[in-house]
Amino acid sequence: MTAQTESVISQFDVIAASDPQVAEIIRLEQQRQDDTLELIASENHTSPAVMAATGSCMTNKYCEGYVGKRYYSGCALYDDVERLAIERVTKLFGCKYANVQPHSGANANTAAFVATLEPGDTFSSIVLSEGGHLTHGSPVNISGKWFKPVHYPLVYDQARDDFGHIDYDAVLEVCKQHKPKLLICGYSAYPRTIDFAKFREAADSCGAVLMADIAHIAGLVAAGVHPSPFPHCDIVTTTTHKTLRGPRGGLIMTNDEELSKKIDRAVFPGIQGGPLMHVVAAKAVAFGEALNPGFKTYCQKIVTNAAALAKALMDLGYTLTSRGTDNHLMVMDFRKSHPDLTGKIAALWLEQAGIITSKSTIPQDDRSPFQTSGVRLGTPALTTRGLGEADMAVVADLIHRVISSGGDETQLAQILEEVRSVAQRFPMPH
Numbered sequence: 015m016t017a018q019t020e021s022v023i024s025q026f027d028v029i030a031a032s033d034p035q036v037a038e039i040i041r042l043e044q045q046r047q048d049d050t051l052e053l054i055a056s057e058n059h060t061s062p063a064v065m066a067a068t069g070s071c072m073t074n075k076y077c078e079g080y081v082g083k084r085y086y087s088g089c090a091l092y093d094d095v096e097r098l099a100i101e102r103v104t105k106l107f108g109c110k111y112a113n114v115q116p117h118s119g120a121n122a123n124t125a126a127f128v129a130t131l132e133p134g135d136t137f138s139s140i141v142l143s144e145g146g147h148l149t150h151g152s153p154v155n156i157s158g159k160w161f162k163p164v165h166y167p168l169v170y171d172q173a174r175d176d177f178g179h180i181d182y183d184a185v186l187e188v189c190k191q192h193k194p195k196l197l198i199c200g201y202s203a204y205p206r207t208i209d210f211a212k213f214r215e216a217a218d219s220c221g222a223v224l225m226a227d228i229a230h231i232a233g234l235v236a237a238g239v240h241p242s243p244f245p246h247c248d249i250v251t252t253t254t255h256k257t258l259r260g261p262r263g264g265l266i267m268t269n270d271e272e273l274s275k276k277i278d279r280a281v282f283p284g285i286q287g288g289p290l291m292h293v294v295a296a297k298a299v300a301f302g303e304a305l306n307p308g309f310k311t312y313c314q315k316i317v318t319n320a321a322a323l324a325k326a327l328m329d330l331g332y333t334l335t336s337r338g339t340d341n342h343l344m345v346m347d348f349r350k351s352h353p354d355l356t357g358k359i360a361a362l363w364l365e366q367a368g369i370i371t372s373k374s375t376i377p378q379d380d381r382s383p384f385q386t387s388g389v390r391l392g393t394p395a396l397t398t399r400g401l402g403e404a405d406m407a408v409v410a411d412l413i414h415r416v417i418s419s420g421g422d423e424t425q426l427a428q429i430l431e432e433v434r435s436v437a438q439r440f441p442m443p444h
């Protein structure tokens with residue numbers, strides 16, 4: 015039994031004594047996580063220390079305001095923990111200012127918009143269906159309802175017959191033509207390295223504020239296995255729960271004092287009330303973990319595992335967008351290998367076999383975001399559990415057998431058993 019399972023069990027005892035119904039749901043969820051292979055690129059398994067801080071007494075306190083400037087009494091220890099989180103994260107990313115209060119990545123982005131734009135202002139980003147994020151101008155999100163997005167396209171690469179790469183010339187063109195006040199780079203389904211210096215050139219051509227949303231790659235950036243958005247970008251937003259392996263939450267960083275003041279005002283009182291201080295404490299724990307040398311090794315393994323998984327899948331005849339990956343994620347494009355298969359169905363079959371993924375639109379997808387022609391895979395969670403490069407060939411083979419089964423229930427049930435035995439060889443972090 016791992017320490018994590020033990021600590022969860024002692025938490026169960028406390029919850030079960032007062033609420034057996036919720037305790038049972040949590041117990042089953044722990045079992046689900048233990049028995050399945052987690053390949054959702056935006057998920058991870060946090061340490062027991064991060065979970066314990068999230069479950070601590072620090073959930074009880076109101077701390078509206080910032081360090082040394084709170085609206086309520088009794089905040090001294092909360093100042094200590096927020097200061098610690100800020101000190102650690104600015105060291106981790108090599109920047110001057112950080113706001114650790116955003117409740118989520120979406121809130122971090124909304125705050126960055128509020129800090130830099132007026133309603134109706136133009137900004138530029140990649141569209142959701144090509145790997146961007148809901149908060150980068152989707153018509154159903156505040157970013158698209160209250161502000162005006164102009165999207166820069168991906169480039170067609172004839173040699174690879176692929177639309178998977180950022181078209182830096184087009185970014186520059188869009189900036190010259192539309193003069194956005196804010197230019198966003200950073201994505202949810204982009205498997206390649208981002209050239210922040212090229213984005214700086216484009217932003218400078220029209221005087222735009224340059225924002226990197228490194229929600230997915232934050233851990234890789236912190237570990238130095240993806241180039242840093244600093245000093246090129248003015249604002250850097252991120253989640254803390256993806257490759258960074260902290261509690262669910264958001265974070266905003268900058269080197270510009272004026273911008274940092276605007277960002278602080280935008281987070282509170284602009285869009286949020288009291289910060290989630292138990293989560294801020296857990297962020298401090300996670301940033302401390304990320305400053306340990308072991309975190310760099312972990313992130314290097316995420317990337318080598320992703321490269322191994324991508325190669326194994328391509329060797330099996332699958333097409334990946336951009337024809338591979340540089341980071342932690344890849345997107346399978348079924349249009350050539352399985353023209354009738356949607357991402358929705360593939361993800362469903364995979365789930366029936368205990369392999370957890372997310373359907374994903376691919377560049378130039380003619381299917382809706384509810385169907386899609388692709389599935390996105392990532393290696394952060396499997397790497398946390400200790401799977402290595404050799405295991406990636408096994409995972410690719412399991413995926414291949416699921417897709418080849420055509421959804422046959424008997425075959426899926428057999429693969430589920432194998433997945434469970436692979437998963438059980440790699441216990442949760444402890």
Ligand SMILES: *Cc1c(COP(=O)(O)O)cnc(C)c1O
Binds near residue numbers: 227
């Ligand atoms: C995940 C993600 C977010 C949003 O994070 P939430 O915590 O879910 O709100 C924002 N931007 C990008 C690029 C993301 O991938």
